[in-house]
Amino acid sequence: MSEFLQQLLNGLSLGAIYALIALGYTMVYGVLRFINFAHSDVFMVGAFIGYYMGKLVPENTVWGGLVVLIVAMLGCAVLGMLIEKLAYRPLRGAATLNVLITAIGVSLLLEYSGQVFFGATPRTFPAVFPSVNFSFGDLVISSNQVVVIVVATILMVALEFIVHRTKIGTAMRAVSLNPKAAQLVGINNDVVISFTFGLGSALAAAGGILYALNYPSIDPLMGVMPGLKAFVAAVLGGIGNIPGAALGGLLLGTVETFVNGSQWSTYKDAIAFAILIIILLFRPAGLLGKSSAEKV
Amino acid sequence: MPRPHLYLLLALLAAFGVSYFSDRIDPYHLDVIIGIGINIILAVSLNLVNGYTGQFSLGHAGFMSVGAYAAAAVSLFLGPRLLGAEGGSTLQQSLMFLAALTAGGLGAALAGLGVGIPSLRLKGDYLALVTLGFGEIIRVIFQNVEFLGGALGLNGIPAYTSIFWVLAFVALAVFTVTCLVHSTYGRGFLATHDDEVAAEAVGLNTTRYKIVAFVIGAFFAGAAGGLYGHFKMTITPTGFDFTKSIEIVVMVILGGMGNTLGVILAAILLTLLPELLRPIAEYRMIIYSLLLIILMIARPQGLFNFKFGQVKL
Numbered sequence A: 001m002s003e004f005l006q007q008l009l010n011g012l013s014l015g016a017i018y019a020l021i022a023l024g025y026t027m028v029y030g031v032l033r034f035i036n037f038a039h040s041d042v043f044m045v046g047a048f049i050g051y052y053m054g055k056l057v058p059e060n061t062v063w064g065g066l067v068v069l070i071v072a073m074l075g076c077a078v079l080g081m082l083i084e085k086l087a088y089r090p091l092r093g094a095a096t097l098n099v100l101i102t103a104i105g106v107s108l109l110l111e112y113s114g115q116v117f118f119g120a121t122p123r124t125f126p127a128v129f130p131s132v133n134f135s136f137g138d139l140v141i142s143s144n145q146v147v148v149i150v151v152a153t154i155l156m157v158a159l160e161f162i163v164h165r166t167k168i169g170t171a172m173r174a175v176s177l178n179p180k181a182a183q184l185v186g187i188n189n190d191v192v193i194s195f196t197f198g199l200g201s202a203l204a205a206a207g208g209i210l211y212a213l214n215y216p217s218i219d220p221l222m223g224v225m226p227g228l229k230a231f232v233a234a235v236l237g238g239i240g241n242i243p244g245a246a247l248g249g250l251l252l253g254t255v256e257t258f259v260n261g262s263q264w265s266t267y268k269d270a271i272a273f274a275i276l277i278i279i280l281l282f283r284p285a286g287l288l289g290k291s292s293a294e295k296v
Numbered sequence B: 001m002p003r004p005h006l007y008l009l010l011a012l013l014a015a016f017g018v019s020y021f022s023d024r025i026d027p028y029h030l031d032v033i034i035g036i037g038i039n040i041i042l043a044v045s046l047n048l049v050n051g052y053t054g055q056f057s058l059g060h061a062g063f064m065s066v067g068a069y070a071a072a073a074v075s076l077f078l079g080p081r082l083l084g085a086e087g088g089s090t091l092q093q094s095l096m097f098l099a100a101l102t103a104g105g106l107g108a109a110l111a112g113l114g115v116g117i118p119s120l121r122l123k124g125d126y127l128a129l130v131t132l133g134f135g136e137i138i139r140v141i142f143q144n145v146e147f148l149g150g151a152l153g154l155n156g157i158p159a160y161t162s163i164f165w166v167l168a169f170v171a172l173a174v175f176t177v178t179c180l181v182h183s184t185y186g187r188g189f190l191a192t193h194d195d196e197v198a199a200e201a202v203g204l205n206t207t208r209y210k211i212v213a214f215v216i217g218a219f220f221a222g223a224a225g226g227l228y229g230h231f232k233m234t235i236t237p238t239g240f241d242f243t244k245s246i247e248i249v250v251m252v253i254l255g256g257m258g259n260t261l262g263v264i265l266a267a268i269l270l271t272l273l274p275e276l277l278r279p280i281a282e283y284r285m286i287i288y289s290l291l292l293i294i295l296m297i298a299r300p301q302g303l304f305n306f307k308f309g310q311v312k313l
Helices: A002-032 A039-054 A062-091 A096-117 A143-165 A167-177 A179-184 A189-214 A224-237 A242-260 A265-282 B004-020 B027-052 B060-083 B090-119 B124-144 B163-182 B187-194 B196-201 B206-232 B242-255 B260-276 B278-298
Strands: A133-136 A139-142
Touching: A002 A039, A002 A139, A002 A143, A002 A167, A002 A189, A002 A224, A002 A242, A039 A062, A039 A096, A039 A189, A039 A224, A062 A096, A062 A189, A062 B278, A096 B124, A096 B242, A096 B278, A133 A143, A139 A143, A143 A167, A143 A189, A143 A242, A167 A179, A167 A189, A179 A189, A189 A224, A224 A242, A224 A265, A224 B124, A242 A265, A265 B090, A265 B124, B004 B163, B027 B060, B027 B163, B027 B187, B027 B206, B027 B242, B027 B260, B060 B090, B060 B124, B060 B206, B060 B242, B090 B124, B090 B163, B090 B206, B124 B242, B163 B187, B163 B206, B163 B260, B187 B196, B187 B206, B196 B206, B242 B260, B242 B278, B260 B278
Parallel strands: none
Antiparallel strands: A133 A139
């Protein structure tokens, strides 16, 4: 029983990270209808900003950790908006495939630039937050897991607030519903899309820092697998659906952790894709998505 | 297309001719040419699926790996029994290799059928994702099968791949795809691409067309995988990951979807580019990815999208 709870806890903290990344995918898909492959590399850049910032602040302090987190989020927000402006905006209105390939190009560019500038060898992420283990009977909770769950919850609540209670959030939902009509009522789509990228990238950066705290070996290709899985999480919950992405992330992280703890652990990378395929075949709109019939 | 069979025969003869002089070609150049040939087979076969039929697949490397493993298994496990300890005569080896490549192609085609039937009901991004997912699952399965070397892969595959085999299969792939899309039956692929609903309304079974395209594409991907395995002499599951699929997709898109000649040129260019940029090794992949972004913005219709040799989409 305690092992079950322990695995559940580990799964939820991994799932919270997937959820943070998945939110960025789902928001971008909502406004632009394409898979932003570069998102997983923004996640990696976030972890690296954290790595360099972590050297400037004292280790094992809460405020130091928060400074690292906030700087990485701001840095990645700027990076995300730059990527959108330079690579995706010139392709507004182009075929989806071309945008998809451009996104793959941006992803490769970030990965290879990372290998040149950061070096291809894995680095050890500094312990920026204080690290203590709390034990409740057999159950061990590390402070990093607490940080992950607290930060992820705060960010998701903040996102929910931005999307539903602010003017820019309303504009985001309008653009995602119908870009042309949004323009007609006076919304500047470019500003909204730029903001969406900034927001999504900031969440990816937070995900990167939290991931690096729990798996403290970072390298320029670290984003690829978590990125793909987070995308699966977004599809699982219903792409374009924000609560769905959070739910999908938590579910996927939990399932993966349980598989990892079982005798089939070597298949853990396949499980995400197996779930993806099953979901797409039987419920293509995702768990929380609404399916829409194709009109002729 | 007048007399396509004649062209195929000529191409095969040319392949034989080139292989006759292959000792005089610099080994490095020969390696590059073989690499180009394998990429052409992959790109041309993916073009049938992505370009002509309009079904965006990201799992081509998965089929390539099935073919590579099946072909390698045939020549590693069956080869010594059939050819004896000495390795047999050249003719016996050639027949053996042809059998291995056919097995690779058929194995991949079977995998293509298995993947295609459930997933081709999906469209666009979703199909891309499911094929990507299948590609990754195939990789993880190979990593876990002890019999096929697990994560270490298969080693000591006989080096059967020669310039003749590569050129012959390039010719065969180009011939099959070109003849197919120009035939009366093959117009259905283009119809499926253009407007699925309209195609169904005039009585075409679009699902069957998609599956046929998928299976033929997978067959050649498998054959290319077999050639690759017997060229590198060692295969690992990670060599056929998502990045390899992307590489092939990029060739198809830069060449101009549904434009076999353009795709061939793009495959040549994209194989040569990293080689040419080798002196600035550190930065070459950065330049490669930057070029990709710039080309997509500047020429979204593909690099070689000229009228010649193109079926109008």
